[in-house]
Amino acid sequence: MNAPELPKAFERGEEELPNPLPRPEGEFEALKRAWKPPRGLRFLTAVNNTYVGVWYVGTAFLFFILAGILALIMRVQLARPENDLVGHGLYNQLFTMHGTVMMFLFAVPAVEAASVYLLPNMQAARDLPFPRLSAYAFWAYFVGGLVFFGTIFFGLSPDGGWFMYPPLTSTKYSPADNADWWLLGIGFIEISAIAGAIEIIVGVMKTRAVGMSLDKLPIYSWAMLVFAVMIVIGFPAIILGTLLLEMERAFDWPFFIAERGGDPLLWQHLFWFFGHPEVYIIFLPATGMVSMIVPTMAQTPLVGYRLIVLALIATGFLSFGLWVHHMFATGLPKMSLSFFSAASTAVAVPSGIQVFAWIATIASGRMRLTTPSLFVIGFLFIFTLGGLTGVMVAVAPFDWQAHDSYFVVAHLHYVLIGGMVFPLFAAFYYWVPAASKRALSERLGRWVFGLMFLGVNVTFLPMHITGLIGMPRRVYTYPVEMGWDALNLVSTIGAFMIAAGVAIFLYDLARNFRFTLEDNAGNVWNASTLEWLPNGTYNTRSIPSVVSRDPLWEQPNLSKDVEEGRYYLPGTVTGGREALVTSPFDARPQYILQVPGPGWQPVLAAVFTAAFFLLLTVKLVFPSVICGVLAVGCVIWWLWETDPGPVRPPADIGGGIVLPVYATGPMNHSWWAMIVLMVVAGMVFTCLIFSYLFLWLVNPGAWPPQGVRIPDWIWPSLSAFLYCASGALVAVASRQLRGDDRRSPRSVPVLIGVALPLVCGASAIDLWMQWETGLSPSAHAYGAAVYAITSLQIFFVLTTLVMGAYTIARWLAGRLDNVRRTTFDNTMLFWYYTAGQGLVALLVVHGFPRLTGGL
Amino acid sequence: MGGRRTGQILLMLAGLIAWAVQFTAIYGVTSTLCGRGWADANLLGLEVVPMTILSATLVTLAATAVALIWSFRNYRLAKHQPVAAVDDFVSHAAVLINGLSIVVILWHGIPAFILPACA
Ligand code: HEM
Ligand SMILES: [Cu+2]
Numbered sequence: 019m020n021a022p023e024l025p026k027a028f029e030r031g032e033e034e035l036p037n038p039l040p041r042p043e044g045e046f047e048a049l050k051r052a053w054k055p056p057r058g059l060r061f062l063t064a065v066n067n068t069y070v071g072v073w074y075v076g077t078a079f080l081f082f083i084l085a086g087i088l089a090l091i092m093r094v095q096l097a098r099p100e101n102d103l104v105g106h107g108l109y110n111q112l113f114t115m116h117g118t119v120m121m122f123l124f125a126v127p128a129v130e131a132a133s134v135y136l137l138p139n140m141q142a143a144r145d146l147p148f149p150r151l152s153a154y155a156f157w158a159y160f161v162g163g164l165v166f167f168g169t170i171f172f173g174l175s176p177d178g179g180w181f182m183y184p185p186l187t188s189t190k191y192s193p194a195d196n197a198d199w200w201l202l203g204i205g206f207i208e209i210s211a212i213a214g215a216i217e218i219i220v221g222v223m224k225t226r227a228v229g230m231s232l233d234k235l236p237i238y239s240w241a242m243l244v245f246a247v248m249i250v251i252g253f254p255a256i257i258l259g260t261l262l263l264e265m266e267r268a269f270d271w272p273f274f275i276a277e278r279g280g281d282p283l284l285w286q287h288l289f290w291f292f293g294h295p296e297v298y299i300i301f302l303p304a305t306g307m308v309s310m311i312v313p314t315m316a317q318t319p320l321v322g323y324r325l326i327v328l329a330l331i332a333t334g335f336l337s338f339g340l341w342v343h344h345m346f347a348t349g350l351p352k353m354s355l356s357f358f359s360a361a362s363t364a365v366a367v368p369s370g371i372q373v374f375a376w377i378a379t380i381a382s383g384r385m386r387l388t389t390p391s392l393f394v395i396g397f398l399f400i401f402t403l404g405g406l407t408g409v410m411v412a413v414a415p416f417d418w419q420a421h422d423s424y425f426v427v428a429h430l431h432y433v434l435i436g437g438m439v440f441p442l443f444a445a446f447y448y449w450v451p452a453a454s455k456r457a458l459s460e461r462l463g464r465w466v467f468g469l470m471f472l473g474v475n476v477t478f479l480p481m482h483i484t485g486l487i488g489m490p491r492r493v494y495t496y497p498v499e500m501g502w503d504a505l506n507l508v509s510t511i512g513a514f515m516i517a518a519g520v521a522i523f524l525y526d527l528a529r530n531f532r533f534t535l536e537d538n539a540g541n542v543w544n545a546s547t548l549e550w551l552p553n554g555t556y557n558t559r560s561i562p563s564v565v566s567r568d569p570l571w572e573q574p575n576l577s578k579d580v581e582e583g584r585y586y587l588p589g590t591v592t593g594g595r596e597a598l599v600t601s602p603f604d605a606r607p608q609y610i611l612q613v614p615g616p617g618w619q620p621v622l623a624a625v626f627t628a629a630f631f632l633l634l635t636v637k638l639v640f641p642s643v644i645c646g647v648l649a650v651g652c653v654i655w656w657l658w659e660t661d662p663g664p665v666r667p668p669a670d671i672g673g674g675i676v677l678p679v680y681a682t683g684p685m686n687h688s689w690w691a692m693i694v695l696m697v698v699a700g701m702v703f704t705c706l707i708f709s710y711l712f713l714w715l716v717n718p719g720a721w722p723p724q725g726v727r728i729p730d731w732i733w734p735s736l737s738a739f740l741y742c743a744s745g746a747l748v749a750v751a752s753r754q755l756r757g758d759d760r761r762s763p764r765s766v767p768v769l770i771g772v773a774l775p776l777v778c779g780a781s782a783i784d785l786w787m788q789w790e791t792g793l794s795p796s797a798h799a800y801g802a803a804v805y806a807i808t809s810l811q812i813f814f815v816l817t818t819l820v821m822g823a824y825t826i827a828r829w830l831a832g833r834l835d836n837v838r839r840t841t842f843d844n845t846m847l848f849w850y851y852t853a854g855q856g857l858v859a860l861l862v863v864h865g866f867p868r869l870t871g872g873l
Numbered sequence: 874m875g876g877r878r879t880g881q882i883l884l885m886l887a888g889l890i891a892w893a894v895q896f897t898a899i900y901g902v903t904s905t906l907c908g909r910g911w912a913d914a915n916l917l918g919l920e921v922v923p924m925t926i927l928s929a930t931l932v933t934l935a936a937t938a939v940a941l942i943w944s945f946r947n948y949r950l951a952k953h954q955p956v957a958a959v960d961d962f963v964s965h966a967a968v969l970i971n972g973l974s975i976v977v978i979l980w981h982g983i984p985a986f987i988l989p990a991c992a
Binding site for chain 2: 231232233234324325327328331332335336338339357360361363364367368602603604715716718
């Protein structure tokens with residue numbers, strides 16, 4: 019950590035601000051020019067977090083409405099007994115699509131989208147560290163999501179329920195493409211979510227206002243940090259699960275087919291390892307929003323900041339201990355289930371802490387009953403009720419009765435609508451003035467709230483009873499004599515009340531929402547955080563230094579000084595877009611990041627990636643592969659412009675702080691992204707190893723099955739040697755790239771060029787040796803598991819191959835030397851990871867069956 | 874991040890990491906042994922399942938206790954000499970998180986003494 023210490027003096031008197039007035043001629047114009055979004059059709063290539071954020075939120079909200087319409091159709095169908103508006107098959111598609119779209123295309127993207135807009139502004143960063151990555155995530159989601167939703171019009175929608183349990187979803191029972199749509203569509207959207215999560219983690223850690231140390235970080239940033247880490251840990255499980263199920267469906271590799279040594283329970287483990295945290299993944303950002311809104315409405319600092327941070331972190335961890343509680347009715351040994359009951363109750367504690375902190379804040383100030391406050395209160399009420407029924411469901415014996423009844427439907431909607439939809443609406447009303455010329459109407463807002471609040475209770479409260487008197491979920495109709503009609507009718511009426519509330523909201527938006535940054539409605543709530551500073555496409559004119567958690571309340575002249583450019587980096591020092599990178603712990607300025615501007619690359623890359631997955635779904639393999647190659651090409655084109663190197667000597671950002679415009683190694687933002695990416699990869703791999711061990715567990719005496727030979731140990735040893743050797747060559751190349759005088763030794767491309775065939779050879783040998791023994795991937799789960807591990811490894815090796823070749827190309831183009839070496843560093847990190855994963859894979863595949871001796 | 878900072882963050886999360894270890898150990902061993910019908914497995918005359926739970930709980934508990942004491946000392950230290958607000962914050966958070974983890978770890982160990990191993 020060699021960043022300069024912050025002289026404390028600036029935080030006080032007028033004269034000591036980092037930059038003097040008047041600001042030089044043309045400084046502001048240059049800043050504006052650098053951040054200006056493109057015009058015309060090229061507007062689509064804009065990457066500013068504010069634009070992408072608004073598109074992103076808008077798209078997520080569109081999916082809320084679409085999935086809501088599906089819900090209304092279902093409610094109309096259920097309004098009276100023996101109704102024949104929709105048949106059995108369509109109903110199955112309706113609830114599957116409703117659940118899937120709400121969970122994957124609305125809830126997670128909506129909170130991620132909001133943070134694309136809010137995070138940089140709240141931390142007074144100029145933009146997210148990888149603006150093009152968020153544009154990519156958005157476009158991939160936009161295209162993929164719309165096509166996925168479109169399947170409902172062709173009867174192609176998945177119909178296996180939003181958690182897609184095999185064997186119901188295996189080829190035997192779902193031969194048509196419907197399930198593939200789910201698997202590829204959702205698998206793909208998860209990738210976009212992970213891209214967003216990487217962005218958020220690096221954004222929170224590295225791009226903050228000066229002095230915004232961990233103790234002054236807005237709670238929202240904390241919540242988003244935990245959220246993103248949870249995505250990084252949890253989503254790989256579902257990605258792997260969809261991958262395995264898709265391989266089973268496409269190539270007949272029997273991971274989940276019991277007759278051939280597979281086990282459908284494996285899917286449930288993988289799904290819920292993601293699925294339970296998913297509820298908290300949705301919930302945490304919403305609590306983060308509430309923690310921002312409550313202090314403003316009560317006009318007093320948040321009570322219990324520390325406790326809330328503790329609660330967020332603890333929830334993040336503990337929620338991963340809960341996954342099996344969704345599988346109570348599956349006959350797992352009770353002993354192991356009780357751990358999960360324990361975890362379920364343990365997670366109630368941190369949630370409770372947050373609720374108390376908000377109530378204490380409300381009590382210590384004077385709460386203004388604005389529309390955002392109303393939604394917050396509604397959230398507290400509904401979510402608490404949902405939590406109570408959740409504890410009921412978590413107590414195992416009760417679950418056997420309520421399982422798969424409308425009680426569960428009621429519980430789940432109380433939690434999801436209370437925990438996420440209400441806070442989101444609060445957030446809309448609260449933050450619209452930051453992005454629009456006019457605030458939304460308070461008068462209409464009350465109607466929206468009233469209708470939605472009553473509507474939710476009228477819809478879902480009776481469902482608890484409907485469930486207890488025996489109505490199962492997921493039935494498309496019910497006979498007259500069951501006595502369920504009155505309750506169902508009430509529920510349907512409630513659903514239309516919600517719809518009416520949402521319709522008024524849309525009207526309000528149409529009337530009052532006018533997107534603008536420069537002349538937005540401004541700080542109408544007298545809030546205390548930095549997103550309310552005077553704004554523009556460049557975010558804030560200068561980057562403030564903060565001394566408290568409520569800077570706008572405690573540093574009275576802040577807005578004016580920031581706007582006049584008296585704080586840090588009031589212009590652009592390289593002439594392009596820049597962000598200030600700060601240290602993760604105490605937010606000291608470290609270097610000036612040259613941020614990429616608009617470009618077609620992320621848009622095209624996203625479209626081709628989406629096309630790759632979607633064409634694959636309809637089994638147009640050849641066009642799909644072409645799109646895949648084009649997508650990779652676009653990514654390379656996009657990367658080519660990054661890693662600009664030190665284009666100018668270190669620059670003064672004010673207050674005597676002189677910063678380089680380029681940095682490498684652990685200080686670099688993309689180094690961090692690479693580490694996070696490796697965690698993602700490591701999680702996918704860990705889940706795969708877990709699957710391997712799980713399949714071993716359910717196959718006593720058949721691991722490997724009769725007649726299967728394990729390759730001689732000499733081959734894996736050779737393979738391991740090659741992995742190590744290639745890693746060592748890369749390490750040598752890294753040593754060659756040391757030193758301060760700029761030079762680019764010829765040995766670097768040579769070393770990489772030699773290391774590449776070694777790493778490829780290592781995985782080729784392994785694949786070939788397995789094949790040699792006659793092991794079949796489709797005969798038994800053992801073979802399927804072995805080939806799955808080998809295939810994953812080959813995928814990583816191929817990626818390494820592309821990255822290695824790219825690095826060599828950078829060297830040839832004169833874009834790589836010992837100072838400008840970020841590209842090399844990223845390749846190196848990935849290389850080490852691939853080699854390490856390869857070694858572990860060899861150890862498991864060749865060592866484990868020998869160790870257990872076929873047990 | 875410099876080494877000192879990484880250390881502070883690790884200390885802050887120590888208890889929760891210990892819980893994750895305890896959880897994985899307990900769940901892995903019980904489901905493996907129960908799943909294969911090796912519930913009565915013995916090691917030197919001790920039943921493996923309860924012994925794993927007991928030892929996993931004790932070891933992780935001990936680790937968390939050390940982390941708690943350590944972070945409490947840091948916290949006390951921070952009270953007596955001027956430190957940056959952020960250090961004070963992190964050491965306080967470390968005390969809270971490690972304290973909570975002790976409860977959580979105990980909570981997860983308890984079922985072992987109430988329920989039969991693989992019922
Ligand atoms: C806004 C009003 C909403 C209404 C009227 C509504 C209504 C329904 C109905 C009728 C079902 C089908 C029940 C069945 O037949 O088993 C359902 C299922 C479901 N809903 Fe909603 N819903 C709403 C909002 C939401 C929201 C906001 C979310 C999530 C963020 C959500 C997530 C789900 C899920 C996950 C299922 C289960 C799907 C399945 O069984 O596979 N719903 N909802
Ligand atoms: Cu759950």
